[in-house]
Amino acid sequence: xxxxxxxxxxxxxxxxxxxxxxxxxxxxxxxxxxxxxxxxxxxxxxxxxxxxxxxxxxxxxxxxxxxxxxxxxxxxxxxxxxxxxxxxxxxxxxxxxxxxxxxxxxxxxxxxxx
Amino acid sequence: xxxxxxxxxxxxxxxxxxxxxxxxxxxxxxxxxxxxxxxxxxxxxxxxxxxxxxxxxxxxxxxxxxxxxxxxxxxxxxxxxxxxxxxxxxxxxxxxxxxxxxxxxxxxxxxx
Numbered sequence: 001x002x003x004x005x006x007x008x009x010x011x012x013x014x015x016x017x018x019x020x021x022x023x024x025x026x027x028x029x030x031x032x033x034x035x036x037x038x039x040x041x042x043x044x045x046x047x048x049x050x051x052x053x054x055x056x057x058x059x060x061x062x063x064x065x066x067x068x069x070x071x072x073x074x075x076x077x078x079x080x081x082x083x084x085x086x087x088x089x090x091x092x093x094x095x096x097x098x099x100x101x102x103x104x105x106x107x108x109x110x111x112x113x114x
Numbered sequence: 115x116x117x118x119x120x121x122x123x124x125x126x127x128x129x130x131x132x133x134x135x136x137x138x139x140x141x142x143x144x145x146x147x148x149x150x151x152x153x154x155x156x157x158x159x160x161x162x163x164x165x166x167x168x169x170x171x172x173x174x175x176x177x178x179x180x181x182x183x184x185x186x187x188x189x190x191x192x193x194x195x196x197x198x199x200x201x202x203x204x205x206x207x208x209x210x211x212x213x214x215x216x217x218x219x220x221x222x223x224x225x226x
Binding site: 004095103 | 118158159217
């Protein structure tokens with residue numbers, strides 16, 4: 001079974017620039033999550049999709065972050081404009097249903113904002 | 115106060131030692147308890163999954179949950195250098211919005 005694919009692996013941008021991350025979940029997984037992991041901290045949920053609908057985006061900074069999941073498969077997470085404090089690893093995860101069992105993470109995109 | 119507290123370490127042990135990792139939490143609604151292992155520059159990998167209180171064993175790993183004390187533990191027996199990683203505890207209330215709330219992670223180093 002192929003894992004959760006994310007790209008790019010690394011990205012360096014200047015503050016106030018925009019950036020986008022892409023995630024391809026495991027085939028058949030209806031639930032997709034984006035987590036932010038700041039250095040030295042545990043991952044924090046940004047947004048959860050069930051198919052192409054948003055289930056939870058309560059911790060997404062909506063003034064600068066946006067995410068979409070078209071056709072209930074791939075997802076993109078965008079930051080515009082980026083701030084220094086957005087430097088983190090952005091992890092995508094997927095699961096076949098709303099249960100927490102079988103939560104598979106991708107390797108993440110490491111973002112550095114300078 | 116954070117919802118989930120975890121000692122960040124680092125924790126250094128010799129090969130073959132028994133390792134004990136712990137987390138405390140404040141949200142009594144948590145029902146699902148997990149331990150993830152994260153190698154450097156990789157995503158978290160699920161190690162152990164427990165529903166409600168009790169013990170669960172899988173090879174060299176044992177997970178314990180004590181909901182009355184709001185305390186969970188992961189024990190690693192006969193630790194190996196390949197166990198060197200960051201260990202994250204994670205919890206969820208379950209249901210449709212099954213977000214995970216993570217601890218900060220404990221960095222473990224197993225030395226030869």
